[in-house]
Amino acid sequence: MEKAVSLLKSFGLPRLIITGFLLALFVIAPFADINVGASLSDVLGRFGQNAIMVLAMVPMIHSGCGLNFGLPLGIISGLLGATMAIETGIQGPVSFLLAILYSTPFAIIFGWGYGKLLNRVKGSEMMIATYVGFSSVAFMSIMWLILPYKSPTMVWGYTGQGLRTTISTEGFYYHVLRDTLSLSIGSFSISFGEIIFFALFAFIIWAFLHTKTGTAMTAVGSNAVFARASGINIDKQRTLSVIMSTWLGALGILCYQQGYGFIQLYQGPMYMAMPAVSAILIGGASVNKATITNVIIGTILYQGIVSMTPSVMNNLIHTDMSEVLRIIVSNGMILYALTRKSGASR
Amino acid sequence: MKREINSKDVRNFLSNNIVPIIFIVLCAACFPVAGYSPEYLADQIITRIMRNSFLVLSLLIPIMAGMGLNFGMTLGAMAGQIGIIFITAWNVVGIPGLLLAAIIATPIAVLLGWFCGKMLNMARGREMITSYMISFFMNGVYQLVVLYGMGPVIPIHSDQVILPRGYGVRNTIDLLNVRKSIDNFWSIKLFADENGVGGINIPILTIILIALLCVVIIWFRKTKIGQDMRAVGQDMEVAREAGIKVERTRVLAIVISTVFAAYGMVIYLSNMGTLNTYNSHSQIGMFSIAALLVGGASVSKASIKNVFLGIVLFHLMFILTPQAGKNLIGQAQIGEFFRVFVSYGVITLALVLYEIRTRREKAESAKTLALSQMQEAQA
Amino acid sequence: MSSEMTKPLLEMKNVSKEYNGNPVLKDVNFTLGQGEVLGLVGENGAGKSTLMNILFGMDVIHQTGGYGGKVLIDGKEVKFTSPLDALKSGIGMVHQEFSLLPGFTAAENILLNREPQNRSVLSLVFGDRANTIDRKELQKQAIAAITKLGVELDPDMLVAEMPVGHKQFTEISREISKSAIRLLVLDEPTAVLTEKEAEMLLKAIRNLSAQGISVIFITHRLQEILDVCNKVIVMRDGRIVNELDAAKTSISEMAKLMVGREVATPDSEKQEARPISDKVVLSVKNLWVDMPGETVRDVNLEVHDGEILGIGGLAGQGKLGIPNGIMGLFPAGGKVVLNGSEIPLNNPRACLDSSLAFVSEDRRGVGLLLDESLEWNIAFPAMQIQNKFLKPYLGGLVKWRDQSGIKKVTDKYIEQLQIKCTSSKQKAKELSGGNQQKVCLAKAFALEPKLLFVSEPTRGIDIGAKALVLKALREYNRNFGVTIVMISSELEELRQCCDRIAIITDGAVSGILPASSPSEDFGILMVGKTAKEAM
């Protein structure tokens, strides 16, 4: 009994409320003429699409760099990879591999620079990360206009210069993961491809955190002075974690695009960090502690609410307040994490 | 020896004022490319100083209290907008309308500022990111109120304001009734041709208002509360030991800033003439902060001088870049993206420079110790 | 000076105090007349600060069950509930750490939160804080306080630009400017001052005394006591050992009284003099360390193979800076040679690689991963430095933490050091101070170092744990031949454990003596150069 209480406590009140809310939505759904099976598959689909971007939070939280508000930088690496892959004109699943391949060097270079920068501003990483993300998105907006892309699928038709705001991945890697190993029973369908893809990377991160370097990274996040006194090069660990986060961000956006079907350029990536940040916080992470479980629970809860509330609300009260509610819940969650006393001084 | 000191001074000056210098260079480079007449630019700049200085001035007080850049000023902007929505719905026009909007906005701004201040006291050491998230969070609440609450819960029934569906405020509201009513109340036109075309408009009343706020801020620095804020800003613990109520002082700083921001928003909107109900406030904080930083302010130090220099430089860039981009590459959009990039880049740069500078100051003490040992060894 | 038949300004009668059953003050009696300067000397932990806390009615005292005996002012018993209360009766204190705002001028700091104000109409609406500050009056009051103190201090100078001495004067002026100040307590005011500044301060104290303000002067510089005080109280182990007339005593007498205690150490625990090898393991030359509050200026030291070297000295003199500097935790310079090879400074990794280990005095800040398990805490440095507790998988492609190996070593140390915990998985923050200290030791032992720095191993832990920790250290030294450098503020502890003891004063070694030397000798070394001259 006591254990149950402490378990509930560690689960946290906000999470409890959100879980309860989501469960209530699923209970109400049949009465609002909503197909539960289809909703569930929707939630799972969104999970597969978004989970890796949430996973991208983990390395930086572990090394004590705080929440990765600079995720847009990783996303930009992914976008560069994606556009370059399409530029080659190679179609089909290979283009997905190509995109990953192309985005990797960018992610490493950007992550390295970003990590170096964050090492010089210890203590206010989050604020600066936010603005690094914003500035890089704004900078790339200019670049999308002037980079010499040629592929007709991507370039504005009438001027022949500059990329479109949204580019379809149809014919390239649209649903490459979604359609592999998918299983449908009635209205319920599940794509094992996406889930296995996520599981693979989640496993890699989990395994990494068990190695010597991974242990060192966790120690840096837990108590940087201790780590330094134990002979760990803090800056190196932090930079490594930032590179990992950035690369996962790149992968995450590619995974998102294959499910969503479009590459969003220009201002698209600007605020993509916020949902990922609040998802991992909803999953039970704090500013300096996060686990893979937090990622999984958080993504399911967040995406569950995002996909369920609009339909249920629309059918019940014919008013779609869901977007506003989502804003309040997700930003409220971040605010809650930031103002908690236990959340160290980062 | 003397030259050495000089070169060091120059380097110090450069590194302390790097942001304004970059901007001056940038504007100087864009000016001939954009091809605007100086007269047009002067008129535009004056309009924009009138429009924005109140908003930017509202940022000064939290900086004084050591709470950094108040991204939560967006909350004040929301309060101002609610005031404006009400007077438009009631059809109260002209200067009385704006005054009434300000009166309505005040208690809302106080409440929001109090909430923000309390939150920031819970997140000591990371005020900026927290105030930033508060502005997002409150944006949600604002939308809930404005989009769903206005009409059924809050009795507003003006067709001009409310959507045809019966609740929620329209996307854009035309503020014809209060548009430029402060500016036009008493204004002088300089350098206009015989027909009164062109030239530079000088809105005297707005200038008086802004001057008044500057005086208030200068007076504020001299009051006991201003002194307390400076003390809290330097060292909370020392201030607490001396018996200053630190938490209360910090909350007050945010409340005052939020209220000024609300008034600033009322002035801004009356100058703009339209209210983008769901957008106007959200970027205001970002632009105001960027403008202040462009003027050479830092996270811990800002003055009235920074405000005006910042607005002038920032808006010169704002006006020049799209045109320069168009003339140079043939795409105005590049200029628009460029100015967004510059706004964000400037904030990033200023934050990073501030952090690095604080770090360097801390490292200084080790250097003096090494130096003294060296001197000892020599002796 | 105060030979009138009036009641003394301050009188303490049978004052005593206990913390959790441990008596820290016993039967303290003294009186202080108007305009008298009383010197208060004693080692760290002798009870000086507790006595002052009682006088000022600090919260620590109330929260731990109050005190016994009586404090009388003008012959009337008082019980202050807060320092503000004390201030109302005209008692002020200047602490060792400055409480000044760097961006304010001296005048602003002197009258911080007591600024004279111009009443303004707006205060009726916005409250008193809307009054503007009367700069002229502020200046006038500040100058008045400075003049009263009798020092040269520019009221318009920013604190950030001041030399240390002026900061101290600003602090004192602040206390003086408070209305009706009658008794001023100065806690080691000269510790940070240059000689010239210290002289000015002493002059100022005489000045105050002449104006009828009494002063309690806490210092470790005994010469200053002789220079300025009327009488001296020497405290040791919570008692006043003697009250001396400053005119008739000497530095060596005071020093003896300060440290000379007859401790009945059980024979089993006594350190018998044993032969120490002449081989120098570690030599330190011209070491400086920038550790705030514990600055090391110029330390030269040699550590012999297999010995336990104690480093003692009063707080703030720099003894803690030595290991922290060598191990690279604070910026340092100089030359450190271990077994003939020089160790690069400011590089913790290099130190650890060359088989040095360090148990920090800051357990919670530096010593432990509070949020992690004991296993992590104990195994972490050994894993990172020496690749222990790693298990290869996939033919050596990846190496994971060897959970069972980690558990084994943790359990070994839990048993060996008698760490009280629920399991090796318990989080470090859930343990008591003593057990946390044992975890820190285990962490260092797991590294199997050749030379171990142990900093304040017994700070803040109870007596039982203390003995255990010291025993563990001694055994470790005896059984494995590991050289240990132990830094402690408690001289007795060092004398029990160590072979030789170095005393640090003013950031430098003032002398090294065998542990068996009489404690007075250490006392004299502790109070620094002036003491040497007195001998």
Add this chain to the structure above:
Amino acid sequence: MIKGKTAKEIFDIRFFVRLGCIIVIIALAVFLYFFGKQRTLYVDNWSTEIDGKSYKAVDWAMVEVDDLGDQEYSPRQRRGIALRGTTHTIYITTEDDDFNEIVLDPVEFTLPADQSIISLPALVAGLPADKAIQEFIPEPSPVQASDTAAEEPAVDEFGDMSMDF
């Protein structure tokens, strides 16, 4: 009572000054509301029927409300005038059948609603202002479906990047 404070301490001069300030501000707000409120007055020159009596449209009239300038009215004309405050004066000049100009006495009136309509013929016929003026209820215009859709605000979490400042 707030603890530790006597009634005297709470109700000191500052309390009353503050109370006064709040009252003044609220009074100011109320005053501004009425003074600054813009209402629309439709001056109407249609034939109409009030209290069972019918009035024929005036052939020609020159009308000035307050000092907002003269306006000429022909039959079946209706103009909206934006007015601030509640009490206003209307000056009417008309002509009789023989084209003689008649200057009517200025009529003072108060606006009964946000949108009011005043009948010119009734005024000319000498009906008191409070009878001649009525609340104006516009005919509801059908809402177009496409219009509604365009007006539906899209919730934007972070605002428009390229807005002006």
